Amino acid sequence: MRFGSLSKGDKVYTVVSNTLLFFLLLVTLYPLLNVLSSSFSDPKAIGAGRVAIFPVDFSLDGYRELSRYTPIWVGYKNSIMYTIVGTFVNVTLTIMAAYPLSRKDFRGRGLFIVFFAFTMYFSGGMIPSYMLIRNLNLFNNFWVMVLPGALSVYNVIITRTYFQSNIPDSFLEAARLDGCTDVKFLTQVAIPLSTPIIAVNFLFYAVGHWNAFFDAMLYLSDTKMKPLQVVLRDILIESRISADFNFDSKYAEAKQSIAEILKYSTIVASTLPVMLMYPFVQKYFIKGIMLGGLKG
Amino acid sequence: MRRKPAAVVVFLITLSILIGVLPTGIASENSSILNPPGQLPLVNQETELTMMLGYYPFLVSDIDTHYAAKEIEKRTGIKLKIELVDYQQVSERVTLMLNAGDELPDIITAARMSLAQINFYGAKGVFAPLESLIFQSGYWIKDIFERYPDVERQSYAWDGHIYVVPRYAENAINSYGAKLWINNRWLSNLGLDMPATTDELYSVLKAFKEQDANGNGDPTDEIPLTTAKNLWYGHVGGPLMTPFIYDNTGDQLIVEDGKIVPAYIADEWREGLKYINNLYKEGLLDSECYTQDTNTMKPLFLSDVQTAGAVLVGKMTNIVPSAQQELWQDYVLVPPLMGPSGEKPLTCFVPPAIRSDSGSVINAKSGKAEIAFRLLDYFWSEESRLITCYGEENVDWRRPTDPSIPGVDGQPAFMEILHSFGAPELENKLFGDNFTYFETEKFVGGQIAKEGDADQFTYSQVMEKLVGFEPERVVPSVLPIPDEYVEEFNGLSVSIQSYVNQSKAMFVAGEMDISSDEAWLAYLEQFDNYALDRYLEIMNIAYGTYLK
Amino acid sequence: MQRLSRAFSNKVLTKMKGMIGVMKFHAGPGLPKKSKLRQLLLDVDRGRQLYLLMMLPVAYILIFKYQPMYGALIAFKDFDPTAGIWGSTWVGLKHFVRFIEQPKFFQMVSNTLMLALWDSIIGFPVPILLALALNNVAHKKYKSFVQTVTYAPHFISTVVIVGMLTQLLHPRMGALNLLFQHFGVPAVSYLGKAGYFRPVYTLSGVWQNAGWGSIIYLAALSSVDVELHQAAQIDGASIVQRTRHIDLPAIMPSIIILLILRIGSLMNVGFEKVFLMQNQLNLTTSEVISTYVYKMGIMSQFPDYSYATAIGLFNSVVNVVLLVIVNTTAKKASETSLW
Known part of the structure; x- marks a missing residue:
């Protein structure tokens, strides 16, 4: 629809809406540009507060220092592996839990939901989790980055909501008449119709894996298995909220200056891959293929 | 007939020797391979100790080729099986391991484990009491305790034992902290x-x-x-x-x-x-x-x-x-x-004191407590500090070539730094500050006075203007x-x-x-x-x- | 002996199969007494594939979530790692009482709740509005660009965001005050006044999370039938009308569920951002439960797991109460609810 052919009310709406969106865009673009530019600026200029939106005293020091630190590349590799495998496990389990819960004729549905939701509020904490991991022999094991977080109840709930709202009962009835089993319906009808929510699940879980560090810090002592976030935290002392800097000698200061140089380049290095994930995922936000024969 | 009493006497003597030796059987076994206190290497036979080391991740990239680790092994003659744990995580890790009933290593060191925690666990029998070892078998620590009675006094836990090998640093810039x-x-x-x-x-x-x-x-x-x-x-x-x-x-x-x-x-x-x-x-x-x-x-x-x-x-x-x-x-x-x-x-003014947030301990269940202690004792030596915090002699630092050059404190200089912290040459060589057990003024004040060194400038300012104005009691x-x-x-x-x-x-x-x-x-x-x-x-x- | 029992069990099994067969045959409306049980078994049998699907997720939850739950007992004990969880002394509600008797208890709890409420009231609608607005943007590339940019701040670490915020809000040097002064508004120290803490926290939260929060709604909106919009357009409906009557109902289930979940986690005000934004002058509104727990940990230099767990349990209980209230309301007021 061309702008000129819109009604007056619509024109007003479009102008106002686009203006507000533009404003939001500017406001959120600022921190991004600031970080990006700082990563390409001389730390002295950053300290003097001269970097706003564009790099000042262009410098590749940040990236040079970063690439010099070899564990980063190992971290990247590990994170990619954890993310791919982990997300695949996540999405599969989530669908397996969400679909039955979305069916009104699923006996015991209410109980199951409570069973799942209860775990969002009550947990045992770190100590028994440690015991569990230990008893399962998952220390320094690849799967410790996948299994403990294999299912997020929050994701199950939003997926269930989507199934409930978007898979009409009529489809199911029609499929039943054709002798379709539940599993077949799930894989051949429900999933293709739900590409948006599956895409969202992929995104949420993938980001979760990419940003994960806590379990790794606790359970992975082998430096060759560390994910990216842990490696970055290792370099950046500032990212730790601790007042323990005040060692008496050059160490504190040297550490700080290294941290200064690396601060922004590490953020870009860790955030860029994730940021690029979204446009990719967004392609799936189209309604699934309508299986023509089942319509109506 | 005369032989019988002699035999009895011999028997009794042997028995008493055995009785005297048995309870300390393990200790004496350890003692036998230990060299006299203060002598390097520490042991005269190959032996191994397990160690949990709280480390700075960016200082250690590969423990197997790490300079300071290798150097310590060489000089002390003790092989170290080191488990690296982020220094801030050690406290948590120890708690979790205790709860799970896992066996702790012989030594836990260079970690953020507070005195409160150490003494608590010590009283429960997790960490070995060290006071007798310090006074009977110690060398470097004993020397410091004698010269700095405050350090000794602060190391005691409420129950009268010493469970910690403390960290102590004497540094004017820190002591005269608020400026x-x-x-x-x-x-x-x-x-x-x-x-x-x-x-x-x-x-x-x-x-x-x-x-x-x-x-x-x-x-x-x-x-x-x-x-x-x-x-x-x-x-x-x-x-x-x-x-x-x-x-x-x-x-x-x-x-x-x-x-x-x-x-x-x-x-x-x-x-x-x-x-x-x-x-x-x-x-x-x-x-x-x-x-x-x-x-x-x-x-x-x-x-x-x-x-x-x-x-x-x-x-x-x-x-x-x-x-x-x-x-x-x-x-x-x-x-x-x-x-x-x-x-x-x-x-x-904050008088130099042992750090209340970190220290090293020895596992009470370790069969090699005395050897472990000697190693921790060694970490109190000047030599150990230089290796773990400054690097290799004549490569990363050296003794002053000219004895007449003054240090920052006016006394003859003590050392000259060739590669400062953060230099690429120091990669995978140091353990860093966290490994400091004992640091005296000498390390800062004794460095060659260099024009334009900020630490030295600060130090001389403090010496000039603040020393002498401390309150009587704090x-x-x-x-x-x-x-x-x-x-x-x-x-x-x-x-x-x-x-x-x-x-x-x-x-x-x-x-x-x-x-x-x-x-x-x-x-x-x-x-x-x-x-x-x-x-x-x-x-x-x-x-x-x-x-x- | 074995042969006998095998024969016996075979008999029982055959009988049961027969019974089920009979029940299957008799399935249908208008059956007396046994219909409930019969219906139950029928449903279970009919849904057996669904139960099979559930098995793996349920197993995961049991192993990784329910089994470790005994750790919550630490809250009722004086946890001593050397004795383990089971060996530590039972102290009942001691830690809870200790927490409640804190001089600042009410202030902490109210700060936590108020902060969360502000965050919800302002922060909850924005992603929805953003999603609705973006959905109506005609130009695809612009839409995609805005989406990608607005969702990015979510990934910048809190430390950096608060650092930027502090610089931005500085009375003398910060861009915001300089801008306001241009329009004659005097400079204010936003971080130095307790009264501004909640708005600043909330608005910066919107800045950081609006884009990310809109994703789920955008996904829901993408399932709206284009034909509906086209039909409405032919009927002369304006964009606003179409949004209100087609788009909004389509995402209403998501809105309600997410709102329920949001209210059910009100007590979980995160620690990092609040701690970084705190200072001596705004503590009356910025001291929340999580920062208190952190300070206790630092002060004692020896983590008190029992106390921290007790406080966490306290939070959870409050959350669950809120959850039940909201869910019941949602059930009555709409078709959507959590259970």
């Missing part, structure tokens, strides 16, 4: 003398504000006095409060007549707050001193024209990079100010709180200190009116809610024990 720096060039630009009293400081700051102190033609861009909320010793108070009543910038307690009392309920405290509030009101103290973080404050110092006249900070290089000498060289220390009472000025930083009160004490500490600091800020910023008697009384009354009396009671019990 006030002033821009010397501004003083000379305006023809002012270094202020010696609180009134003089006021006048100087006022001049900074009203006149063009930094010489750029603009009399309005100067910020007379500033600090930031997360800055090291960026505490609003300290040198500003001490002229009225001593402020240790921590829990703000003082010693009076042999007892610990709070400074923050005294009238002098109120006077001090009035003074600081006055500075704040007149725009002489940066209104953002409580809200800005270091990064936000930095532009005042890092711009081409500096706009900060004075600053409360432990070291200028916490704000400005040491490499840029022109940015820190104008700032000099203000000697302790005299207050309106005319009493001798005092400087904020509250010790390590107090043995009895076990049964610890939980209660911590709870009280948190709420009281939070209240004191919050009220202080409110008074200074004018949110609460310091000149109003009502407001002051209301402030004092609140302390009943926080059980201040009980808090002090517990502290004084601990203090009493400490003094004995």
